[in-house]
Amino acid sequence: MNIILLGPPGAGKGTQAGLLEDKFDMVQLSTGDMLRAAVKAQTEVGKKAKAVMDAGELVSDAIVSGIIGDRLDELGPDKGVIFDGYPRTAAQAHALDEILSERGRKLDHVIEIAVDEDALVDRITGRYTCANCNAGYHDRHKKPSTEGVCDVCGSTEFKRRPDDNEDTVRTRMTEYRGKTAPILPIYEERNIVSRVDGMGGIEEVSDALNAILS
Ligand code: AP5
Ligand code: MG
DSSP states (O other): OEEEEEOOTTSSHHHHHHHHHHHHTOEEEEHHHHHHHHHHHTOHHHHHHHHHHHHTOOOOHHHHHHHHHHHHHHSOTTOOEEEESOOOSHHHHHHHHHHHHHTTOOOOEEEEEEOOHHHHHHHHHTEEEETTTOOEEETTTBOOSBTTBOTTTOOOOEEOOTTOSHHHHHHHHHHIIIIIGGGHHHHHTTTOEEEEETTSOHHHHHHHHHHHHO
């Protein structure tokens, strides 16, 4: 099974992709995570992407489609994939069609996580992750069970994304509305789009996704 999770910044794509990985034995491919890793490692891609990401704009189609193709080649052909944050433009959607067909894969579902934009600023500005294992937390909605200690690995170091400030979030939302939401009709024509209400709690959204995929 190959699926796309589509939704604006803070919709819960990463949170839900992580849950689906465990439940369905699939692999999450997040272009955002891959680009952040490239920035941290100061690769050529990372150097090109850093300023664009910090501004909340979109990195070039060729770069992101290139990394997605490379990552798929590293996976076995039978491993199902959850695309998180890719594709984000019509050019990326067409590139993904080619990338998948060249590898004998097809898209099974495109799931839009629908949210109220006002809630997203709160979600994003409260988000942080474990600096050691990357487990995700939130100041209000998902605190570690012992304050200041990661539930997963016990680390006491946490970090926040440089693009998780209100100004950048607004730019990211404008990019989503202008360039990413318009790709939905490409998939609607193929009858593979489902919508879940992303405004419920994390568990409720997860149940809605499981119902679509089971
Ligand atoms: P990316 O990393 O993909 O960021 P994004 O799309 O802006 O989305 P987020 O990761 O911010 O949100 P999410 O939907 O994953 O939400 P999360 O689950 O964390 O991209 C970053 C940048 O990289 C882009 O701006 C661009 O520059 C570049 N880029 C990446 N891909 C690209 C591409 N294809 N093309 C070009 N450029 C690209 O949840 C958010 C918070 O809310 C968390 O704290 C979570 O705990 C909490 N939460 C989640 N669900 C719920 C819920 N149901 N109720 C309450 N709280 C919740
Ligand atoms: Mg994410």
